[in-house]
Amino acid sequence: MDLGIKGKKALVCAASKGLGRGCAEALAEAGVNLVINARGDEALQATAAYIRATYGVEVTAVAADITTEDGRARVLAAAGDVDILVTNAGGPPPGLWSDWSRDDFIKALDGNMLTPIALMQALLPGMIARKWGRVVNITSGSVKAPIPQLGLSNAARTGLTGFVAGTARQVAEHGVTINNLLPGIHDTDRATSLDGGVAKAQGIDIPQARKQRQATIPARRYGTAEEFGAACAFLCSEKAGFIVGQNLLLDGGAVNATI
Ligand code: NAP
Numbered sequence: 001m002d003l004g005i006k007g008k009k010a011l012v013c014a015a016s017k018g019l020g021r022g023c024a025e026a027l028a029e030a031g032v033n034l035v036i037n038a039r040g041d042e043a044l045q046a047t048a049a050y051i052r053a054t055y056g057v058e059v060t061a062v063a064a065d066i067t068t069e070d071g072r073a074r075v076l077a078a079a080g081d082v083d084i085l086v087t088n089a090g091g092p093p094p095g096l097w098s099d100w101s102r103d104d105f106i107k108a109l110d111g112n113m114l115t116p117i118a119l120m121q122a123l124l125p126g127m128i129a130r131k132w133g134r135v136v137n138i139t140s141g142s143v144k145a146p147i148p149q150l151g152l153s154n155a156a157r158t159g160l161t162g163f164v165a166g167t168a169r170q171v172a173e174h175g176v177t178i179n180n181l182l183p184g185i186h187d188t189d190r191a192t193s194l195d196g197g198v199a200k201a202q203g204i205d206i207p208q209a210r211k212q213r214q215a216t217i218p219a220r221r222y223g224t225a226e227e228f229g230a231a232c233a234f235l236c237s238e239k240a241g242f243i244v245g246q247n248l249l250l251d252g253g254a255v256n257a258t259i
Pocket of ligand 1: 013014015016017018019020037038039040041043064065066067088089090091092138139140141183184185186187188189190191
């Protein structure tokens, strides 16, 4: 399918690995030029070089912490006007509801709620002026079904979801869509690290923990970054212009709900 976005420019945050990289690669495959970001420069440059060589698009790589004001300023300065924004950052650590301090909450809110909001505030005006834009926020299945040990993530991402629900409906008349992608368990470093947490808590090894977590998914496997990226590219496509303010769960059926 021709997604109709060849030659457009996208900013994909936190994209040297995992789901962000999956989104960047799928957009590059559709002919979109990229600005990609992550904190570690080495992996970021390697990903940028791979995408340039594989898909023949322009890739600008900016090493910065996207959750800081300074990091965002540097990324936004390098990006300039973009047609497509994919927000992403690392997720907060797991823990127990009673342990988190105000500082822990502020950090989680900064990373997974206020950062995507700041990026939208910076880039939506240009999209609105040009009468075309796409925003996809990588959130989590935890906004639909809470993951008890990820209370910081449940809280911050649900706040973002509320902001998007209203804002998407304010910008849609300008040809700009905002939607959220909700990953269930995907086979990335983040999933491996959470496997490690389960293994430690239950005194089992990591392959056992993974087997146990896979058994909770009707598809009986983890998702892939490639599958995730394909969904992102479709939401960013010309064809998806009537999809507004939605939360698309990619979880192999793990959330047991009719709607
Ligand atoms: P991942 O494989 O660990 O990759 C994270 C990517 O983000 C890396 O490129 C990392 O590079 C970059 N990054 C992290 N923090 C950053 C920051 N502050 N500024 C800039 N770049 C940053 O993680 P993932 O599995 O793709 O997860 C992506 C998001 O989806 C996370 O928020 C995660 O919590 C959420 N999620 C994932 C799953 C899953 O199963 N994978 C499920 C639900 C939700 P550097 O470390 O070099 O910065």
